[in-house]
Amino acid sequence: MWQLMGERYKERVNVFERALRALSPPEGAPLRLGQPVRIDGDSREIPTVKMSYGEVPFIYLSAGIQKAISLAYILVWAFFDLMEKKGYHREDGQNKLVILVDEIEAHLHPKWQRKILPALLAALKDIVPASSFQAHIATHSPLVMASLETEYDYDADRIHVLSFHERDVTLESYPFVKQGTVNDWLESDVFGLGAARSKPGEEVLELAKDIQSDRTAKMDQVQRIDKELHNVLPDDDPFWVRWNRYLELRRNG
Numbered sequence: 001m002w003q004l005m006g007e008r009y010k011e012r013v014n015v016f017e018r019a020l021r022a023l024s025p026p027e028g029a030p031l032r033l034g035q036p037v038r039i040d041g042d043s044r045e046i047p048t049v050k051m052s053y054g055e056v057p058f059i060y061l062s063a064g065i066q067k068a069i070s071l072a073y074i075l076v077w078a079f080f081d082l083m084e085k086k087g088y089h090r091e092d093g094q095n096k097l098v099i100l101v102d103e104i105e106a107h108l109h110p111k112w113q114r115k116i117l118p119a120l121l122a123a124l125k126d127i128v129p130a131s132s133f134q135a136h137i138a139t140h141s142p143l144v145m146a147s148l149e150t151e152y153d154y155d156a157d158r159i160h161v162l163s164f165h166e167r168d169v170t171l172e173s174y175p176f177v178k179q180g181t182v183n184d185w186l187e188s189d190v191f192g193l194g195a196a197r198s199k200p201g202e203e204v205l206e207l208a209k210d211i212q213s214d215r216t217a218k219m220d221q222v223q224r225i226d227k228e229l230h231n232v233l234p235d236d237d238p239f240w241v242r243w244n245r246y247l248e249l250r251r252n253g
Helices: 006-022 063-089 110-127 142-150 182-186 199-212 219-232 239-252
Strands: 048-051 054-057 096-101 132-137 159-165 168-174
Touching: 006 063, 006 110, 063 096, 063 110, 096 110, 110 132, 110 142, 142 182, 199 219, 199 239, 219 239
Parallel strands: 096 132
Antiparallel strands: 048 054, 159 168
Protein backbone atom coordinates (compact mmCIF):
# COMPACT_ATOMS: atom_id res chain seq x y z
CA MET A 1 0.00 0.00 0.00
CA TRP A 2 1.55 3.29 -1.12
CA GLN A 3 0.42 5.18 1.99
CA LEU A 4 2.48 2.87 4.19
CA MET A 5 5.70 2.90 2.15
CA GLY A 6 7.17 6.25 3.12
CA GLU A 7 8.74 8.93 0.98
CA ARG A 8 9.50 6.60 -1.92
CA TYR A 9 5.83 6.40 -2.83
CA LYS A 10 4.78 9.92 -1.84
CA GLU A 11 4.54 11.02 -5.48
CA ARG A 12 2.31 8.06 -6.29
CA VAL A 13 -0.02 8.93 -3.43
CA ASN A 14 -0.25 12.55 -4.63
CA VAL A 15 -1.00 11.50 -8.22
CA PHE A 16 -3.50 8.91 -6.98
CA GLU A 17 -5.34 11.58 -4.99
CA ARG A 18 -5.51 13.81 -8.10
CA ALA A 19 -6.97 10.92 -10.09
CA LEU A 20 -9.48 10.28 -7.29
CA ARG A 21 -10.67 13.88 -7.43
CA ALA A 22 -11.13 13.66 -11.20
CA LEU A 23 -13.10 10.41 -10.97
CA SER A 24 -15.28 11.44 -8.01
CA PRO A 25 -19.10 11.30 -8.21
CA PRO A 26 -20.71 14.35 -9.85
CA GLU A 27 -22.44 15.36 -6.60
CA GLY A 28 -20.93 15.73 -3.16
CA ALA A 29 -17.38 16.26 -1.97
CA PRO A 30 -14.47 14.82 -3.97
CA LEU A 31 -13.17 11.43 -2.88
CA ARG A 32 -10.21 11.69 -0.48
CA LEU A 33 -8.02 9.07 1.16
CA GLY A 34 -8.40 8.44 4.87
CA GLN A 35 -6.06 6.57 7.17
CA PRO A 36 -5.69 2.79 6.69
CA VAL A 37 -7.42 0.71 9.37
CA ARG A 38 -7.73 -2.87 10.49
CA ILE A 39 -11.15 -4.46 10.76
CA ASP A 40 -12.32 -7.43 12.80
CA GLY A 41 -11.18 -10.75 11.38
CA ASP A 42 -8.61 -9.26 9.01
CA SER A 43 -4.98 -8.54 9.85
CA ARG A 44 -4.41 -6.37 6.78
CA GLU A 45 -4.36 -2.58 6.69
CA ILE A 46 -7.48 -1.61 4.70
CA PRO A 47 -7.56 1.75 2.84
CA THR A 48 -10.33 4.14 3.80
CA VAL A 49 -12.08 7.00 2.04
CA LYS A 50 -13.28 10.16 3.77
CA MET A 51 -17.05 10.47 3.48
CA SER A 52 -19.29 13.18 4.94
CA TYR A 53 -20.19 10.81 7.79
CA GLY A 54 -16.67 9.53 8.52
CA GLU A 55 -13.88 7.38 7.11
CA VAL A 56 -15.15 4.18 5.45
CA PRO A 57 -12.99 1.11 4.72
CA PHE A 58 -12.76 0.27 1.03
CA ILE A 59 -14.56 -3.08 1.41
CA TYR A 60 -17.65 -1.32 2.84
CA LEU A 61 -17.96 1.31 0.11
CA SER A 62 -20.61 1.16 -2.61
CA ALA A 63 -19.72 -0.72 -5.79
CA GLY A 64 -19.69 2.56 -7.74
CA ILE A 65 -17.18 4.25 -5.44
CA GLN A 66 -15.07 1.08 -5.32
CA LYS A 67 -15.03 1.19 -9.12
CA ALA A 68 -13.84 4.83 -9.20
CA ILE A 69 -11.08 4.10 -6.67
CA SER A 70 -10.00 0.99 -8.57
CA LEU A 71 -9.85 2.93 -11.84
CA ALA A 72 -7.75 5.67 -10.25
CA TYR A 73 -5.42 3.12 -8.68
CA ILE A 74 -4.86 1.06 -11.83
CA LEU A 75 -4.18 4.20 -13.91
CA VAL A 76 -1.53 5.41 -11.49
CA TRP A 77 -0.03 1.96 -10.94
CA ALA A 78 0.15 1.28 -14.71
CA PHE A 79 1.80 4.62 -15.44
CA PHE A 80 4.47 4.37 -12.75
CA ASP A 81 5.10 0.73 -13.61
CA LEU A 82 5.61 1.74 -17.24
CA MET A 83 8.00 4.52 -16.25
CA GLU A 84 10.03 2.23 -14.00
CA LYS A 85 10.38 -0.43 -16.68
CA LYS A 86 11.24 2.16 -19.28
CA GLY A 87 13.97 3.57 -17.04
CA TYR A 88 15.31 0.18 -16.03
CA HIS A 89 15.53 -1.25 -19.54
CA ARG A 90 16.33 2.12 -21.15
CA GLU A 91 13.93 1.39 -23.98
CA ASP A 92 12.77 4.73 -25.32
CA GLY A 93 10.12 3.08 -27.48
CA GLN A 94 8.25 1.59 -24.50
CA ASN A 95 6.15 4.67 -23.83
CA LYS A 96 2.58 3.78 -24.76
CA LEU A 97 0.06 3.16 -22.00
CA VAL A 98 -2.93 1.03 -23.07
CA ILE A 99 -6.00 1.02 -20.82
CA LEU A 100 -8.90 -1.41 -21.30
CA VAL A 101 -12.12 -0.88 -19.31
CA ASP A 102 -15.13 -3.18 -19.68
CA GLU A 103 -18.61 -1.88 -18.82
CA ILE A 104 -17.37 1.49 -17.61
CA GLU A 105 -20.93 2.40 -16.58
CA ALA A 106 -21.41 -0.62 -14.28
CA HIS A 107 -22.74 0.26 -10.79
CA LEU A 108 -22.91 3.99 -11.59
CA HIS A 109 -25.91 6.32 -11.24
CA PRO A 110 -26.99 7.87 -14.58
CA LYS A 111 -25.54 11.24 -13.51
CA TRP A 112 -22.19 9.55 -12.93
CA GLN A 113 -22.42 7.56 -16.18
CA ARG A 114 -22.64 10.85 -18.03
CA LYS A 115 -19.43 12.08 -16.39
CA ILE A 116 -17.24 8.99 -15.98
CA LEU A 117 -15.63 8.78 -19.44
CA PRO A 118 -14.68 12.49 -19.74
CA ALA A 119 -13.37 12.25 -16.16
CA LEU A 120 -11.30 9.17 -17.02
CA LEU A 121 -9.81 10.89 -20.08
CA ALA A 122 -9.03 13.99 -18.00
CA ALA A 123 -7.31 11.84 -15.36
CA LEU A 124 -5.29 10.06 -18.04
CA LYS A 125 -4.16 13.35 -19.58
CA ASP A 126 -3.18 14.60 -16.13
CA ILE A 127 -1.28 11.44 -15.19
CA VAL A 128 0.36 10.81 -18.56
CA PRO A 129 1.34 14.30 -19.79
CA ALA A 130 4.48 13.23 -21.64
CA SER A 131 3.49 9.78 -22.90
CA SER A 132 0.88 8.73 -25.39
CA PHE A 133 -1.92 6.40 -24.38
CA GLN A 134 -4.78 4.40 -25.82
CA ALA A 135 -8.06 3.85 -23.99
CA HIS A 136 -10.29 0.99 -25.13
CA ILE A 137 -13.66 1.45 -23.43
CA ALA A 138 -16.58 -0.98 -23.69
CA THR A 139 -20.06 0.26 -22.83
CA HIS A 140 -23.77 -0.48 -23.22
CA SER A 141 -24.76 2.96 -21.93
CA PRO A 142 -26.19 5.66 -24.20
CA LEU A 143 -25.24 8.18 -21.50
CA VAL A 144 -21.58 7.26 -21.93
CA MET A 145 -21.88 7.73 -25.68
CA ALA A 146 -23.68 11.05 -25.26
CA SER A 147 -20.87 12.25 -22.98
CA LEU A 148 -18.44 11.81 -25.88
CA GLU A 149 -20.16 14.42 -28.04
CA THR A 150 -17.90 17.18 -26.70
CA GLU A 151 -14.84 14.93 -26.29
CA TYR A 152 -14.65 12.94 -29.53
CA ASP A 153 -11.52 13.42 -31.63
CA TYR A 154 -12.46 12.62 -35.23
CA ASP A 155 -8.81 12.14 -36.17
CA ALA A 156 -7.83 9.77 -33.36
CA ASP A 157 -10.98 8.16 -31.92
CA ARG A 158 -13.03 5.29 -33.32
CA ILE A 159 -16.30 3.52 -32.51
CA HIS A 160 -16.55 -0.23 -32.95
CA VAL A 161 -19.61 -2.43 -32.40
CA LEU A 162 -19.34 -6.12 -31.57
CA SER A 163 -22.13 -8.30 -32.99
CA PHE A 164 -22.93 -12.00 -32.75
CA HIS A 165 -23.87 -13.92 -35.89
CA GLU A 166 -24.57 -17.55 -35.01
CA ARG A 167 -21.17 -18.70 -33.67
CA ASP A 168 -19.17 -15.80 -35.05
CA VAL A 169 -18.37 -12.38 -33.61
CA THR A 170 -17.93 -9.44 -35.94
CA LEU A 171 -16.27 -6.10 -35.23
CA GLU A 172 -17.71 -3.22 -37.24
CA SER A 173 -16.61 0.41 -37.37
CA TYR A 174 -19.27 3.11 -37.13
CA PRO A 175 -18.94 6.82 -37.86
CA PHE A 176 -19.41 9.08 -34.86
CA VAL A 177 -22.55 11.14 -35.36
CA LYS A 178 -23.84 13.47 -32.65
CA GLN A 179 -27.32 12.36 -31.63
CA GLY A 180 -28.13 15.09 -29.11
CA THR A 181 -30.31 13.07 -26.73
CA VAL A 182 -29.97 9.74 -24.98
CA ASN A 183 -33.14 8.50 -26.69
CA ASP A 184 -31.66 9.29 -30.09
CA TRP A 185 -28.52 7.38 -29.13
CA LEU A 186 -30.64 4.36 -28.20
CA GLU A 187 -32.39 4.50 -31.57
CA SER A 188 -29.15 5.01 -33.51
CA ASP A 189 -27.34 2.28 -35.43
CA VAL A 190 -24.90 1.93 -32.53
CA PHE A 191 -27.56 0.55 -30.15
CA GLY A 192 -30.23 -0.39 -32.65
CA LEU A 193 -33.41 -0.02 -30.58
CA GLY A 194 -36.55 0.49 -32.60
CA ALA A 195 -37.88 2.88 -29.95
CA ALA A 196 -36.56 4.24 -26.67
CA ARG A 197 -39.45 2.80 -24.67
CA SER A 198 -40.76 -0.50 -23.30
CA LYS A 199 -40.84 -3.49 -25.63
CA PRO A 200 -44.69 -3.66 -25.57
CA GLY A 201 -44.78 0.07 -26.32
CA GLU A 202 -42.45 -0.37 -29.27
CA GLU A 203 -44.53 -3.24 -30.66
CA VAL A 204 -47.82 -1.31 -30.40
CA LEU A 205 -46.25 1.73 -32.04
CA GLU A 206 -45.13 -0.41 -34.96
CA LEU A 207 -48.67 -1.74 -35.34
CA ALA A 208 -50.06 1.80 -35.20
CA LYS A 209 -47.62 3.03 -37.86
CA ASP A 210 -48.37 0.05 -40.10
CA ILE A 211 -52.13 0.48 -39.90
CA GLN A 212 -51.85 4.15 -40.82
CA SER A 213 -50.53 3.13 -44.22
CA ASP A 214 -53.06 0.30 -44.65
CA ARG A 215 -56.04 1.61 -46.61
CA THR A 216 -57.92 -1.67 -46.13
CA ALA A 217 -57.75 -1.58 -42.31
CA LYS A 218 -61.15 -1.92 -40.63
CA MET A 219 -62.31 0.46 -37.92
CA ASP A 220 -62.46 -2.27 -35.28
CA GLN A 221 -58.72 -2.92 -35.87
CA VAL A 222 -58.02 0.79 -35.47
CA GLN A 223 -60.03 0.90 -32.23
CA ARG A 224 -58.20 -2.13 -30.83
CA ILE A 225 -54.81 -0.51 -31.50
CA ASP A 226 -56.08 2.76 -30.04
CA LYS A 227 -56.95 0.92 -26.83
CA GLU A 228 -53.51 -0.70 -26.71
CA LEU A 229 -51.85 2.67 -27.26
CA HIS A 230 -53.70 4.07 -24.25
CA ASN A 231 -52.33 1.19 -22.18
CA VAL A 232 -48.67 1.78 -23.06
CA LEU A 233 -48.23 5.49 -23.88
CA PRO A 234 -48.31 8.43 -21.45
CA ASP A 235 -50.81 11.20 -22.12
CA ASP A 236 -48.10 13.61 -23.31
CA ASP A 237 -46.36 11.21 -25.70
CA PRO A 238 -45.51 12.99 -29.01
CA PHE A 239 -47.02 10.11 -30.99
CA TRP A 240 -50.55 11.12 -29.91
CA VAL A 241 -50.50 14.14 -32.24
CA ARG A 242 -49.95 11.90 -35.24
CA TRP A 243 -52.36 9.19 -34.05
CA ASN A 244 -55.22 11.53 -33.12
CA ARG A 245 -54.96 13.20 -36.51
CA TYR A 246 -55.21 9.77 -38.13
CA LEU A 247 -58.28 8.89 -36.01
CA GLU A 248 -59.95 12.15 -36.99
CA LEU A 249 -59.40 11.45 -40.69
CA ARG A 250 -60.75 7.91 -40.35
CA ARG A 251 -63.88 9.02 -38.53
CA ASN A 252 -64.57 11.79 -41.02
CA GLY A 253 -63.63 9.69 -44.02
